[in-house]
Amino acid sequence: MSFFQYIGRNSHGDTVEGWIAADTKDQAQNKLNQKRIQPLVIRAGVSRIPVKVNREALLTSLRELASLRRSGMGLDKAVASIAALTEDPALKDGWQKVYEFLHNGFSFSEAVENLPFIFPRYVPSMVRLGEANGDLPNALLSIAQRIDKEMELVGEIKSALTYPAFLIVFSISILLFLFSYVLPNFESMVDSSNGQASALASLLAIARFVNDNMIWILGGLITSIGLLIWGMKEGKVQSGFYRLAAQLPFTRDVIAYWDIIEFSSSMSRLLGAGVDLLEGALLSAEGLSQERLRYRLLDAINSIKQGESFSQALQQKQVFPNLVIQMIAVGESGATLPDSFNEIAHLYERRMKNALKRAITLLEPSVIVVMGGLIGSIMIVLISGIISVNDIAI
Template identity: 30%
Template sequence: MKFEFSGIDLTTQQTVNGDIDAISEAEALRDLQNRRIEVVSLRPFKERLGRKRKVSVADLALPLQEMATLTESGVVLVDALNALAKNKEHAGLALGFKKLASLIESGESFSSAIEQSSLPFPDYVQYLVKAGEMSGELASALKNASSQLNYDQALKNDLRSALTYPLVLIGSGIVAMIIIFFAVVPKFSHLLDGENELPTLAYLVLSAGKFANDNPYLLFGSAFVVVFFATAFFTNKGVRTKLANLAIDMPIVGPWLAEQDAARWASLCGAMLSAKVGLLNALTLAAQSSIFTRRKQRALKMVDDIQSGVSMPEAIERAGTLPGTSLNLISVGDKTGKLAEMMQAIAKLHDEACKRKMKQVMTLIEPLAILVVGVLIGVMILGVVLAITASTDMAL
């Protein structure tokens, strides 16, 4: 047991603070007296955890890898979990792993403890762990789970990185438009009161600029409300699913998203099969992980076909979720008993194809973003120029 103390060092007559390990408070007092420290306060040590924040799925990848390394090295599972529970930087993770250790000590299996845990483990982690427990290869199952979590996170990071530059361009354009609206257009708003009639575009630009300067709080307040409701709208799971279903049917973005979904499906199937999860369970869970409704339905129909006696390559061909080259690899893996390895190979192929298609999409999105921003700023500047020329009777 650990105690924290404050007192006075009788040798140096200085104040000292620290902590000490002892079986009881009385023993801690004796040890401090032997060290010639006059104790002022002594209390059980309270571990100071970092600020508690919400645990994300990405936060679980590294702890799972650490747990796999510890168990592979012969560390008892409960001890490994207790070691992870000492995380001082992430209080939420620490509490989650502490609860897992407590459930296992009370007699629950690790897979059952994960199911009852408050940590946001994806469903496939429980299946992988359960298969690892049954086969005696828990460390390998944990490694597979960590690898799959890292892979899922990499897909999200690729998408986020791809959209960063276009979003920065659009944001810069909006800032430039705001500067023009509040710093440039107001200097010409007096032209609205002139005798000469202004062109429609010039009138609209100057009127909008005058309104923005007269009502800045109303404008920014409205913008905040719009952003708030837009964020709430687009973070809704149902809305995101509908948008994803619309996007996958689009001519340019659709093939990219289909490749991404195929890569994730194959990677998850490979991880599950490597951990000795049953084929039907692996395919069902991989199908349910898809965010695209029609692809999910086709993948689940494929599982039903396999269950009814159709060969796996034929069932996948019927579902139309993978191209012919991937079907050849699955056929070879099905015949040679190396389906897990072939699934991982298919995941790599589709991942590379996904990155190529992502670059193609970005080559269109970036100039499109520049074009939109340029047109909007150009319209504003043109409105100001038309106002000036109209007020001076100059021909443009």
């Protein structure tokens, strides 16, 4: 499922714009027509849109909104109050747009669905659930809890990757220093026409190329950084990262466990709130990062509609590992599926943390060996070249 950006006119003739989740452009147009919006422009986006606001600020504002709603304040006034109190500029603009959507006749779930850069993709479905059962404050608190959990996990990942990232940046800086400053000083020591110190001569040729094209190299680096930042804002980097990480042996287990945690946590909350099993599975499938896994789950849901049990359908389509399916089967037999999904989430949180530690344990020495070997090889060539030149001179 991808996001489509649109510009259209509502039933009052006002111009509205936002994003809508759909599989195809035609499906996006049909959804807009159902919302009584006449689309003028529909532009295809990406499957994963990154949240551009501070998650701590979003977490706080959601809890404040839940408190205001519990106190009996109207939704539009509560949203206006949150927009006035929020200090984060992007989040303030997001809440103001939610307020505008509400005044244009949108429901709260439809309003947040139009702002995927502000609210994570699972927020609209959970808000829709709260609207359906008349308990929006609890739905907002559940969203806040999920964001809090995500922040904790993402914080652990960032902390684990800090040291390898520092090593890579530091090693690249050393290489640039060697090629741009140190190696040119050895130019006069090597007479490449006589075949002396051929390895050192090759390094000097690379150093000359680097120095002669330094402007182009720096321009390429700046352009690459700019494209990387743009790709992250558009969600293209995240989508590519998830696809790549799901294939690499170091990170494959981490991504698989993360999807199990996301699905199980969502199912536990939705089923606990009284949502139908099929509807909960459809809503939870939207949060999966692997498209292949999402399609398998959707196929399993179609099998459930034909009369198969949830666990049997998951097993036939090979959606999750056997342990997960067995725990789901136990929950089905005892009518305790919410508790079973909660146990699955806790179990795989521990497994994901252990898998992440293993990946980092392998990543750090790999970076040290590769970068250290590269820099060490250059130093060995330099020393060997100096020795060979001295031998020739003698």
